[in-house]
Amino acid sequence: MSLVPPAIDLPPPLSETTPAVVDLVNVTRSFPGTPPVEALKSANLRIDKGDYVAIVGPSGSGKSTLLHLLGLLDYPTSGTYYLDGIDTGSLSEPERAGVRSVGIGFVFQSFHLLNHRSTLENVMLAEVYRPGDSSKRKERATAALVQVGLGHRIEAFPTTLSGGEKQRVAVARALVGEPSLLLADEPTGNLDSVTSAQILDMFDDLHRLGITLAVITHDDDVSERAERRIYIRDGVLTEEGEEVGESQTDSIWAAEES
Numbered sequence: 001m002s003l004v005p006p007a008i009d010l011p012p013p014l015s016e017t018t019p020a021v022v023d024l025v026n027v028t029r030s031f032p033g034t035p036p037v038e039a040l041k042s043a044n045l046r047i048d049k050g051d052y053v054a055i056v057g058p059s060g061s062g063k064s065t066l067l068h069l070l071g072l073l074d075y076p077t078s079g080t081y082y083l084d085g086i087d088t089g090s091l092s093e094p095e096r097a098g099v100r101s102v103g104i105g106f107v108f109q110s111f112h113l114l115n116h117r118s119t120l121e122n123v124m125l126a127e128v129y130r131p132g133d134s135s136k137r138k139e140r141a142t143a144a145l146v147q148v149g150l151g152h153r154i155e156a157f158p159t160t161l162s163g164g165e166k167q168r169v170a171v172a173r174a175l176v177g178e179p180s181l182l183l184a185d186e187p188t189g190n191l192d193s194v195t196s197a198q199i200l201d202m203f204d205d206l207h208r209l210g211i212t213l214a215v216i217t218h219d220d221d222v223s224e225r226a227e228r229r230i231y232i233r234d235g236v237l238t239e240e241g242e243e244v245g246e247s248q249t250d251s252i253w254a255a256e257e258s
């Protein structure tokens, strides 16, 4: 009798079948000038579905540059950005706009709401470029506002909302299209500590629901809530827990303290 077990076809491990939501391969972004600014230097970054990543670094370190690239608001100077397995370099401008409106939700420090539109309209406008019937858009926008705890304020105008409520509208707007990736740039930068904590609790809830989050911040209270921390300093990315040399560790601490 053979001791060799019969061959069975095992499915490949998940990591081989599911593309990363974000996969940056040697991505550089330079801005022309004298001398040119290398705002992002040969960055490699993988963010898997359901990850909650904080990107931390001092002013001018390249955080917004990275966020703009991740959000297809800007192009790498070199390197490749795969989003959900798609080489974004191969997309036409209309295709990029489509991916941006369907696949990516944005939350900014200054909320970016239209003051002369109701909260419901602000959220519905996120799907304006999406085909489909508008009554469904209204239903989805209402559901997103309920999800962020603002079901009772759908007719309110942003000028009558607190900062925390405005940011919750912005999160509802980011979520309504069920994006693969939620990107936030200093989402608590304009909020007091109590309201910030409420927004962070909401991010925890979204993380539990399996949403992929990348949050840019200066703030330790924000970065401590994420499950991964990526440090950026002078355009160079380093992940917490990665092997780094002593001088690099020093520079990360210096970046954290500045």
Ligand SMILES: Nc1ncnc2c1ncn2[C@@H]1O[C@H](COP(=O)(O)OP(=O)(O)OP(=O)(O)O)[C@@H](O)[C@H]1O
Pocket: 031, 032, 033, 037, 038, 039, 057, 058, 059, 060, 061, 062, 063, 064, 065, 066
């Ligand atoms: N359009 C541009 N043209 C030239 N240089 C730029 C441009 N955008 C950004 N930079 C430079 O790239 C570097 C990174 O800028 P970036 O805005 O990404 O920093 P940041 O980490 O977001 O800073 P902050 O915390 O102040 O928002 C800086 O040196 C900045 O001056």
Ligand SMILES: [Mg+2]
Pocket: 063, 064, 065
């Ligand atoms: Mg910035």
